[in-house]
Amino acid sequence: MADEQPVAFTVDDYRARLRRAAREATDAGLAGLLITPGPDLTYLTGYQPTAITERLTVLVLSEDAAPTLLVPVLERPDAESATGAPALTLTDWRDGDDPYSTAAPLIRPGARYGISDSAWAMHVLGLQHALPETSYASLTQALPMLRAVKDPHELGRLAAAGLAADETFKNILGVRFAGRAENDVAADLARLLREHGHSQVDFTVVGSGPNGANPHHEAGDRVINEGDMVVLDFGGLKFGYGSDTTRTVHVGEPTEEEREVHDLVRQAQQAGFEAVRPGVACEEIDRAARKVITDAGYGEYFIHRTGHGIGLTTHEPPYLVEGEHRPLVPGMCFSIEPGVYLPGRFGVRIEDIVTCTPDGGRRLNNTPHEMAIVS
Secondary structure, eight states: OTTSOOOOOOHHHHHHHHHHHHHHHHHTTOSEEEEOTTHHHHHHHOOOOSSOOSSOOEEEEETTEEEEEEEEGGGHHHHHTSTTGGGSEEEEEOBTBOHHHHHGGGSOTTOEEEEOTTOOHHHHHHHHHHSTTOEEEEHHHHOTTTTTBOOHHHHHHHHHHHHHHHHHHHHHTTSOOTTSBHHHHHHHHHHHHHHTTOSEEEEEEEEEGGGGGSTTOOOOSOBOOTTOEEEEEEEEEETTEEOOEEEEEEESOOOHHHHHHHHHHHHHHHHHHHTOOTTOBHHHHHHHHHHHHHHTTOGGGOOSOSEEEOSSSSSEEEEESTTOOOBOOTTBEEEEOOEEEETTTEEEEOBEEEEEETTEEEESOOSOOSOEEEO
């Protein structure tokens, strides 16, 4: 069931993640990893600081030392209560101390470390001042696949989030579109996501008429009219994992051209899905979907990548884009979301979250792809 509580991650889960991350850092030629608050810290330890402040918090992780989490002393009780805390050595610093001097003995001088993309510049600069010969690499560049392959419990959470988004779409079809502002429909989407168990709503794109030709249009005051195509792209977090789905609906009866473009995008989305199987390069999914649109003469109007990974955040590696040669692996989860955007007129996008399995792809969104007519 969508609202059934998921299986909780255990300290053994976090120990396994920490060991794997340390090993992958070594394999990448790094001395270790410096993980600051954000999705990587949550993934590896279960710890989410109650507030992201200017105070340094960093997990120092390597194969040749116990994983150590440095926290401000006032936040130590929260860190100690994290599920993964028994797998960590905790140390702290007090206001008035130099946190970078406290962190320095945990870091090998002159070595190269992967560091979280979310690390504050002031912390990177502080570490560089304390350890001038030590260098750092962006974690997304150094270990982009760290969180990409989901375990069965993660997949369960993503499936629950996807089902909740599907139920939201089914419900939104029953609201009035014509004569209402985009903001009003966006508010309905946000409310429905929360009603279906989302703890966080990240985006509610409602692009009506010409606004639909802007892929990331933010809902505004434009009043939706009879005859409008409307792009609905919405998602957030449920049980800590992301949802992200897009369907394009029409207010009243569409024109023949609108039907043709919508069906073209539907075919492209299906082609991308059918290309999913282990060992296939990420870029091949993009190529499969893009070929359908290009062959129909609309290639210049498909202006973004075909997809992105999803997990603790709604956008993360892997990315389904030309030039991404990494192969798909069972357990990877990503969007497939081709679109056609005709400037000044309308846009169409269809998006599902898909997971790679040993036998191919499995959709985590399962609402119909055919154009829905709304009033």
